[in-house]
Amino acid sequence: MNNIIDAHIHLDLYKEKxxxxxxxxxxxxxxxxxxxxxxxxxxxxxxLELAKIYPQVKPAFGFHPEQELLTDHEAADLFQWMEANLDKMVAVGEVGLPYYSRIESEGAFSLEGYTELLDAFLRFAKKWDKPVVLHAVYDDAPIVCNLLEKHSIKNAHFHWFKGDNKTIERMIQNGYHISITPDVMYEEEIQRLVARYPLQQMMVETDGPWQFESEFAEKITQPNMIHRSVGRIAEIKQLDVHKVYEILYRNTKGFYQL
Known part of the structure; x- marks a missing residue:
């Protein structure tokens, strides 16, 4: 096996054991x-505490959009804390827009506050020259691309991305990165994305503790699953698997300055 990096995991959400x-x-x-x-x-x-215990943990700080919006006071506390810990963070993230919450909502759902909060995170990232980890899929992705272009941000990582071909092409042209989860083993949509997206703008992730299907069903999501993803990416790209490992690893090291 070659070396890997898990480019996106919620380690803090796992149980201690x-x-x-x-x-x-x-x-x-x-x-x-x-x-x-x-x-x-x-x-x-x-x-941050996990990073102090384990040097392999590289923390990103932010606010996941698939939850109730922060109050102004809560947002101020978060940004103040992030600024106080700039030297500990490798990126701003996970941030983005609440696509799934909006789709599942039975009533009116205002995107305005979430868009304003994301804009604030992007201003923060631009000011402090930090990469951005994004939760932005389907209809939300063009909105996020607009904001990234507004702030002239190139170091953008769309994790577990799904979207239309026009947006994919826009992301490629802008130099944005994506990361591929283990569902590349069984999801045709992700396989088509891998075929289309340049390997030089790709990383691999688990998004754990999110659990996957097929061969991963009922298993705890962990980084060793990434090796299956890399093998599948190599098959789709019709490239030597060792070369794919090397490129994915280099991409992630470079993007996050690890």
Whole structure:
């Protein structure tokens, strides 16, 4: 096996024993780094503590959009905390827009506050020259592209991306990165994305503790699953698997300055 990096995981959301198991198994999985993204301020703090314990954990700080919007006071507290811990963070994330919450909502759902909050995160990232980890799929992706272009941000990572061909082409032209999850083993939509997107703008992730289907059903999501993803990417791209490992690893190292 070649070395890998999990470009997107919510390590803080695992149970304590699961965290211990994942960290103990990193060497055998040939995983050198985990980019652990945050859900909210408490999550940021937990990821920072994990990074102090485990040097392989590279924390990103932000606010996941698939939850109730922050109040102005809560947002101010989060940004103040992030600025106080700039030297500890590899990126701003996970941030974005609440596509799934909006689709599942039975009543009126205003996107305005979420868009304003994302704009604030992008201003923060631009000011402090930090990459951005994005939750932006389908109809939300063009909105996020508009905001990225507005702030002239190139270091954008769309994790587990899904969207139309026009947006995909726009993202490619803008130099944005995507990351591929283990569902590349069984999801045709993700396989088509892999075929279309340049390998030089691609990373691999687990998005754990999210659980996957097929061969991964009922298994705890952990970085060793990434090896199956890399093999499938190599098959789709019709490239030597060792070369694919090398490019994906280099992409992630470079993007996050690890």
């Amino acid at each position: 699961e965290i211990e198991h994942i960290m103990e198994s990193l060497e055998s999985a040939r995983c050198t780094d985990l980019v652990s993204v945050s859900f909210h301020l408490e999550s940021c703090r937990k990821n």
